[in-house]
Amino acid sequence: MHDMISLRDLHVQFFAPKKLIRAVNGVNLTVGQGEVVALIGESGSGKSVTLRSIMRLHSERSTRISGALEVDGKDVLKMSQRELAAVRGDTVAMIFQEPLLALDPVYTVGAQIIEAIRRHKKVSRAEAHRQALSLFEKVRIPSPERRLDAYPHEMSGGMRQRAMIALALSCSPKVLLADEPTTALDATVQIQILLLLRDLQKELGLSIVFVTHDIGAAAEVADRIAVMYAGKIIEQGPAAELLTRPRHPYTLSLLKSRSHGAMQKGQRLDTIGGAPPDLSNLPPGCAFAERCKYAGADCASVQPREETLSPGHVVSCLRVHQIADAHAVA
Amino acid sequence: MTDERDIGGPRQPLLQVRNLLKHFPLKGKGLPFASARSAVRAVDGVNFDILKGETLGVVGESGCGKSTTARVLMQLINQDSGELVFDGETVGSRALPLRQFRRQTQMVFQDSYSSLNPRMTIEDSIAFAPTVHGLPSREAITRARDLLARVGLQPERFAGRYPHELSGGQRQRVNIARALALEPRLVILDEAVSALDKSVEAQVLNLLLDLKQEFGLTYLFISHDLNVVRFISDRVLVMYLGQVVEIGSSDQVFDQPKHPYTRALLKSMPSMDPLQRTLEAPLAGDPPNPINPPSGCRFHTRCAYAQPMCSQRAPLFASDDSGHGVACLRYEADTASLFASEVSYA
């Protein structure tokens, strides 16, 4: 049983006028069959770029990808455009943050799903319609028959997101890539969608890569969590382990920034000073060193290697052993 | 610190919002002059007070009317009915003309980029409002630079820049400086930190706390992020479909929520423990549209406690002695007994 997704030493660079943007700098990630991995990070961390590289969605002209990228055992980087088109939608499907941008506004959602189904499978219109209906029922859209004839702008936010999930699942993919699917949703709708994704994943045995900046959302769905900073995964591990025993300073501060509610009134938040680094001008060593309160003299010049602390729990930090469990978050 | 503009003293609310109503009529199909059939009842009878020196948090989901309320408070849109009383004076009256009110109430918007004129330098943007009120340009620029320093941006580096050269967090600091340029007493923050990364958000929140203390400000903090609201607010107000459903201190609302919607909202927060995940969503469906809201209590269609009475009678808002107020028939004396005891949201 091979891994569904395998990224090894993935590098993605964008050519901009007068500079090179190093968006992804050596990412190692595997997603097994039926596994849910969350990619967490802030803007500029490279999480969305990593995700989109899996389907090679970036413009070929201005992007350079190197490393190994395999999906379902096949080398994606070597595929031709035709082979890629066959994989997209069929093996790998994607859902986005803003359904209004991902769905075509001039066609009903039903029409879009039927089109997707017929693109990949040879079935009649009636059969495709039946499948679309059952998909709508699967994603728990009420009155599914009626909703198939709705246009995207006629649906509420939560319903649109469900329609997009239905569209993604229409060709029975094995892998679902989710790019911040719940970020734009209200809290009461977000939890519904997260639970839906969890149930669908269990039922269909999907492998999911879930990109988000919200740790809470990741905690609800992910088996494993990978934290990214400046284009590298600085820590990854089983969800429960990473959330209770984070070891990388950045992960620590990220988790702390979420615990506002537990703080005393009037206390100031513990912040990391500075700002995320310029991706066109990265330091030779650890990119977080300039903001890290545990940084040593060598941190800025030496790249930390990946170290396995316990099964599945990998951290890239020179100081990891000195930063003891004094900071374990309960 | 005493503010020479303080009229009513510390016990008087800084802003009293009374029966605010704002409907947006939906035009009949086609004809521009046809009478409105229905309307978006964005703000439908909102009452609350903002006390001097507090941070009042406002939470609610799409369609609850919090943004419209903020704009009405700023008088960027005029209410259909209802009044605002600022430190004892009605806004727009002879005692407190609109222009004077504007000097005392300012707003920070969510989108840090669109809140700044892309063609103006940072210092010009900040200095604009003071010059409108008569401050000579030299002094306005000096004040702008002073404020830039206070929000953590070095004037030498940032004063002559344009908005597109700054990051989101920096821009939001500029927006805060701009809001403070007129030396207001009340600052409305409408999702001011929502678009920022968590680490930047924390920095800006700290800044807001510092400024509040330094300048003796009062905040109305609107946000969908319950964690942030809990952290920064003294009292919290919960809105649903254009109405206030619950008010209380931060601890009261978060630890002992009374209104079923508040409870559902709090239960919707993702559990941070992968070993104890949320098993069932507290509410089904999307927040409803404020056009043609349900009869009686607006929440009854989604409420786990709902009784037939709830669709017939709209609850009245009432507070107990501790200031914890709610609009729900479960708490009204003559109807409380009709309801079953605790129904849990999964």
Added chain:
Amino acid sequence: MPATIAVPATNPPAYKRSRGHWANVAARIVRNPLAMIAALILLTLIFMAVFAPWVMPTDPFATSMFTRLKPIGTPAHLFGTDELGRDMLSRLILGGRLSLFMGITPVLTAFVIGSGIGILAGYAGGFINTIIMRTIDVLYAFPSVLLAIALSGALGAGIVNALTSLTIVFIPQIARIAESVTTQVRRSDYVDAARASGASAFTIVRAHVLGNVLGPIFVYSTSLISVSMILASGLSFLGLGVKPPEPEWGLMLNTLRTAIYTQPWVAALPGAFIFITSISFNMLSDGLRSAMEVKQ
């Protein structure tokens, strides 16, 4: 809040200002080769038009029955002669004055008037907007060529009348763009912030709206110059604009019509000049638009 601002004795020091919007646009457009070529062509034409009396080889009004319709390359007449024996090159150079003038002036005037109307309608919104814009729409509904001809016909021939009718043709188009852009800007948060600070509508328009709106309107207007030139030439061609013996490219096209069988190249020359000038204005306008469009 305690007053903390000390009144400065002198002006605050000038801090380094970043490159402004227009400087950025200029920097971008000089990197656009097509736009620069167009600019060069136009500058040459404008130069020739302005300094026509000194640049012209001979008298453009001197007729001669003996040297009628000479071909291009004739020793004394590089571009040939027209049906009355006048030197084509001199007439083309002098004609440039009028043609360019009639291309630019209506657009410039319409820019001022149309922007005013559109910005007013856009900022005021509501009922005022409806009244103004629907009135404008009535004019806009007419195809520009027909409208120009009809107005010119009604006003009579002559340069001033032609300019007037062309200006009227362009005002609705510019007003529409102005209203559209102003409405967008009106909705932005920074205008709301300015309103929230108590500024009057006039101050807001002056300080915030104009700077953001005039640029796009101007760029759109430059794309109308070529249309104006062609319309003006058309009017002259029909006898509604410039009157002979003034040289104007459109008029020259008309009078050389009959020569198309005997000296086709000479007859086509005025048309070629109109074409080159129009294309150059369009390319420059396109270049300006892309230079401004870059999301900074």
